[in-house]
Amino acid sequence: MVFFFRTSFSRRTYGLLFDWLYPAHMPLLLKGISHWTDTPEVTTPLLKFMAEFVLNKAQRLTFDSSSPNGILLFREVSKLIVAYGSRILALPNAADIYAYKYKGIWICLTILSRADFIVLSHQIAALAGNYVNFGVFELYGDRALSDALDIALKMTLSIPLADKLAFRKLTRAYFAFLEVLFSSHITFILNLDTNTFMHLVGSLESGLKGLDTNISSQCASSVDNLAAFYFNNITMGEAPTLPTAINLARHIAECPNLFPEILKTLFEIVLFEDCGNQWSLSRPMLSLILISEQIFSDLKAQILASQPVDQHQRLSVCFDKLMADVTRSLDSKNRDKFTQNLTVFRHEFRVK
Numbered sequence: 543m544v545f546f547f548r549t550s551f552s553r554r555t556y557g558l559l560f561d562w563l564y565p566a567h568m569p570l571l572l573k574g575i576s577h578w579t580d581t582p583e584v585t586t587p588l589l590k591f592m593a594e595f596v597l598n599k600a601q602r603l604t605f606d607s608s609s610p611n612g613i614l615l616f617r618e619v620s621k622l623i624v625a626y627g628s629r630i631l632a633l634p635n636a637a638d639i640y641a642y643k644y645k646g647i648w649i650c651l652t653i654l655s656r657a658d659f660i661v662l663s664h665q666i667a668a669l670a671g672n673y674v675n676f677g678v679f680e681l682y683g684d685r686a687l688s689d690a691l692d693i694a695l696k697m698t699l700s701i702p703l704a705d706k707l708a709f710r711k712l713t714r715a716y717f718a719f720l721e722v723l724f725s726s727h728i729t730f731i732l733n734l735d736t737n738t739f740m741h742l743v744g745s746l747e748s749g750l751k752g753l754d755t756n757i758s759s760q761c762a763s764s765v766d767n768l769a770a771f772y773f774n775n776i777t778m779g780e781a782p783t784l785p786t787a788i789n790l791a792r793h794i795a796e797c798p799n800l801f802p803e804i805l806k807t808l809f810e811i812v813l814f815e816d817c818g819n820q821w822s823l824s825r826p827m828l829s830l831i832l833i834s835e836q837i838f839s840d841l842k843a844q845i846l847a848s849q850p851v852d853q854h855q856r857l858s859v860c861f862d863k864l865m866a867d868v869t870r871s872l873d874s875k876n877r878d879k880f881t882q883n884l885t886v887f888r889h890e891f892r893v894k
Contacts, residue, residue, distance in 0.1 A: 556602040560611065563595075568618050575622055579629040582641055589649040592622055597656050620686035623650050627693035631700055640709055647697045648715035654694055655718040691730055694719065699738065703745055707752070717749050717760045724764035728771055732786040732793070739793050740800070743768065747804050750811065750823075758811075759822035765804055769829035770872055772801075777833050802837050805830040809845065812888055820888070824881040832870055860891045 571588055578584035596619060626646060636642035698706075698716060706716050720742060723731055731739065749761035772794070775787040782788045794800060808827050811817050831838045842861050846854050864887040868880050 553600075553602045560615075564611075564614060564618070572618075572621055572625055576625045576629065579626060580633055580642075582646060585626060585646050586649065589622075589626065589646055589653070592619065593649055593653045593656060596653055617684070617686045619653060620690040623653060624689050624693050626650060627697050631696060639705075640712075644701065644705065644709060644712050647701065648709075648712040650697060651694060651715040651719040654690060655715065655722050688730075691723075691727065695734075695738075699741070703741075703748065706745065707748060713752075713754075714757065716745075717757045717764075720746065720749075721760040721764050724767045728767060729786050731768075732771075732789040736793050736796050740797055743800060743804075747807055750804075750807055755817075755819045758817075759819045762808075762819070762822045762826050766826035766829050769801065769826055769833060773829055773833050773872060801830050801833060802841065805837060806841055806844070809841065812884065813845070813891055820884065821881055824884045825877060827884070828868070828877055828880040829872060831865075832872065857891060860887055863887060863890070 571592070574588050575585055596615065627650060630643055630646060633643070698719070701712070701716075705712070707713055723742075724746075731742065734742075743765075746761040746764050749757050750765070752758060768790075771787075772790055775784060776782050776791055779787070782791050805827065808823055808830070812820060812823055812827070817823060842858075846857055846861075849857055864880075864883050866883060868883065869876050
């Protein structure tokens with residue numbers, strides 16, 4: 543089955559298989575996952591099959607606008623992930639924890655990431671493949687989406703950060719999942735308790751420092767979405783009124799060093815490392831700078847203090863040029879101007 547999906551791109555052939563599987567044979571997958579949770583030789587192929595089944599390769603999942611198939615498909619995905627996640631978390635660890643637990647978990651995260659949620663207006667969400675409207679779940683009190691996100695988060699939290707960073711495929715799936723959460727489900731993130739929120743954001747900082755450019759860019763995107771939300775709803779607002787904005791303000795009040803530390807990390811990467819994704823890193827840098835002039839001013843002083851005294855005046859001019867013609871806005875034109883300035887800033891700062 544997995545081979546079929548990797549070699550067939552036809553919308554028609556996908557539709558034929560979908561009609562054959564749903565609804566007659568979907569319960570079989572669920573029973574297999576539920577009964578053989580402790581047997582990765584069974585669960586791994588089943589989960590990989592579902593990961594291919596939800597992959598919108600060549601727009602093969604573009605159902606008709608009047609079709610309920612997208613909603614039905616995601617409900618099956620949710621059932622499968624909840625069944626696997628709730629059971630695998632209850633099992634004791636094995637000697638080979640990667641094969642026994644971590645592999646199944648990263649495949650589950652891949653399944654949700656491939657759904658690639660896109661938040662639309664009025665907080666209505668839809669899959670990137672345009673085959674489901676997530677607003678339907680909330681409207682009718684269907685917990686398919688919330689249950690899938692809840693169990694996926696519990697699975698990620700069950701894995702120590704060191705392990706998330708140690709296994710390559712797990713690392714990629716984890717940060718891809720976080721990018722989906724921070725881009726399309728920011729409300730879900732901000733409604734978490736502060737300790738969990740800090741754990742997730744802290745792991746983003748670890749991802750930024752990694753050697754993988756793709757992961758670093760995903761983490762930068764996640765940080766940018768979070769910082770942009772803060773800027774738009776708290777910095778530029780008279781007082782936060784949205785429950786999510788109030789939650790974020792509370793998180794940051796309890797962890798005041800969060801944004802300054804991330805901004806410092808981003809500057810250190812751009813200035814002192816050979817990064818190949820400067821454009822991606824520039825996006826959260828501007829969002830974080832605009833959140834607070836004091837944060838940027840303090841960081842500038844820290845960086846200058848780390849350099850030779852005879853270079854302070856030259857480097858201070860570099861910082862001034864960085865913000866030249868950059869306004870207090872996150873519109874695309876202003877972002878592009880900052881990115882251009884950052885390129886010049888990096889070059890002039892590194893001149894000996």
